[in-house]
Amino acid sequence: MPAGEFRHPSPPPPPPGSEEEERWVWAQIKAEARRDAEAEPALASYLYSTILSHSSLERSLSFHLGNKLCSSTLLSTLLYDLFLNIFSTDATLRSATVADLRAARFRDPACVSFSHCLLNYKGFLACQAHRVAHKLWTQSRRPLALALQSRISDVFSVDIHPAAKIGKGILFDHATGVVVGETAVIGNNVSILHHVTLGGTGKSGGDRHPKIGDGVLIGAGATILGNIKIGDGAKIGAGSVVLIDVPPRTTAILILCSVILLLNRALTILFGV
Ligand SMILES: CC(=O)SCCNC(=O)CCNC(=O)[C@H](O)C(C)(C)COP(=O)(O)OP(=O)(O)OC[C@H]1O[C@@H](n2cnc3c(N)ncnc32)[C@H](O)[C@@H]1OP(=O)(O)O
Ligand SMILES: N[C@@H](CO)C(=O)O
Numbered sequence: 001m002p003a004g005e006f007r008h009p010s011p012p013p014p015p016p017g018s019e020e021e022e023r024w025v026w027a028q029i030k031a032e033a034r035r036d037a038e039a040e041p042a043l044a045s046y047l048y049s050t051i052l053s054h055s056s057l058e059r060s061l062s063f064h065l066g067n068k069l070c071s072s073t074l075l076s077t078l079l080y081d082l083f084l085n086i087f088s089t090d091a092t093l094r095s096a097t098v099a100d101l102r103a104a105r106f107r108d109p110a111c112v113s114f115s116h117c118l119l120n121y122k123g124f125l126a127c128q129a130h131r132v133a134h135k136l137w138t139q140s141r142r143p144l145a146l147a148l149q150s151r152i153s154d155v156f157s158v159d160i161h162p163a164a165k166i167g168k169g170i171l172f173d174h175a176t177g178v179v180v181g182e183t184a185v186i187g188n189n190v191s192i193l194h195h196v197t198l199g200g201t202g203k204s205g206g207d208r209h210p211k212i213g214d215g216v217l218i219g220a221g222a223t224i225l226g227n228i229k230i231g232d233g234a235k236i237g238a239g240s241v242v243l244i245d246v247p248p249r250t251t252a253i254l255i256l257c258s259v260i261l262l263l264n265r266a267l268t269i270l271f272g273v
Contacts, residue, residue: 019091022098025114026057032115050119057118058087058094064119065129069151082144086132093131096168099188100124103171107191123172123192126158133162164198167214174220181209183227193220193238201226201243213248 014020033051037044054060062083070076087093104117104124111117117124129152136145145162153159158172160180167188172178174194180186183206184198196218200208210224213231219238224230231248240254 016099016102017095022057022094025098025101028113029057029060029115029118032113036115047115051115057097058084061097061118061128062087065125068125069129069148069155071151074147074151083129083132086135090135093135096131097128099168100127100170103169103189103191104173107171108173121172121175122156123158123175123178126152126156126160126175126178127166127170127172129156130158130160130162130164130166133160134164134166137162164209183207184209184211186212187214187216187232189215190218191216192218193222195221197223197225199223199225 014024029051033047037047037052050064051060054063062080065083066076066078066080069079087097101114101117101124104111104121105114111121129148133145133148133152136142136148142162149160149162157176158178160166160178161182161184163182164180164184164186166180166186167190169189170186171191173191175192177195178192179197179199181199186192186198190212198210198212204227207227209227211227211229212218212224213229213234215233216230217235218224218230219236219240221239222236222242223240224236224242226243228243229245230236230242231246231250233249234246235251236242236246237251237253240252242252246252
């Protein structure tokens, strides 16, 4: 910049959750795609068909999800229409999508841009498709919701029951092998790494899956079983097995849980209790 020239700083992003933010994120995504297409001509046609040819985030996302999840018997055009119809009529879903994009962009140091998340994060894509499956479930379109769950699991290796309730601002990082059961509830601003199970113990029916509070971090390979509560802001260490409530803002790691289990087993062996 020549000496003395003053460049205005870029304006701060609009407030989270606003419609203005939705437009701002979409404008960022298009600018990123234009920049990447120019820098890497091999990706130009891909970026045109997935992002630059679309007039809105929901159209781009519906097109991308339709292509990812289609099969020889479940056509991409059918899926595109299904996704677009639901995203364009449900402002809550669109706002959750934007919050999820923000979660990846600002909570994952490996996420270089919004478009990187939109195109390449299978945890993000699985979560958006799950939101549609969940909506279908609540509308009693259960066979279609279950067919979608099956395709999401086939394509992304993320198996979320369509009845599971998931908040917004969710980061499913890497996401391979994530399993979320039917009666699980996940709050807002939760980060979940790969190979996490929110499962039942196998000993009870009905409401049998974990309830995860707001702002929780669940490390890679953690297994959380039963209708237990993980309090707001808690952290579950990678590789932990958690069978009891975890209070808000506390950290649970494998060693703590294993000690409890070993103690229990020792008491059973020694005293038969
Ligand atoms: C490609 C990739 O990078 S994939 C990313 C995979 N990474 C993850 O899944 C991260 C998940 N995060 C963790 O497991 C973290 O270690 C956390 C959340 C448990 C750390 O929580 P904090 O409350 O900050 O705990 P802090 O780091 O102070 O550790 C406390 C103690 O627990 C131990 N500890 C930390 N994590 C674990 C774990 N997963 N299992 C067992 N012990 C652990 C620490 O060594 C420390 O022990 P010390 O007190 O004897 O020194
Ligand atoms: N995405 C996270 C974990 O792999 C990071 O880059 O730190």
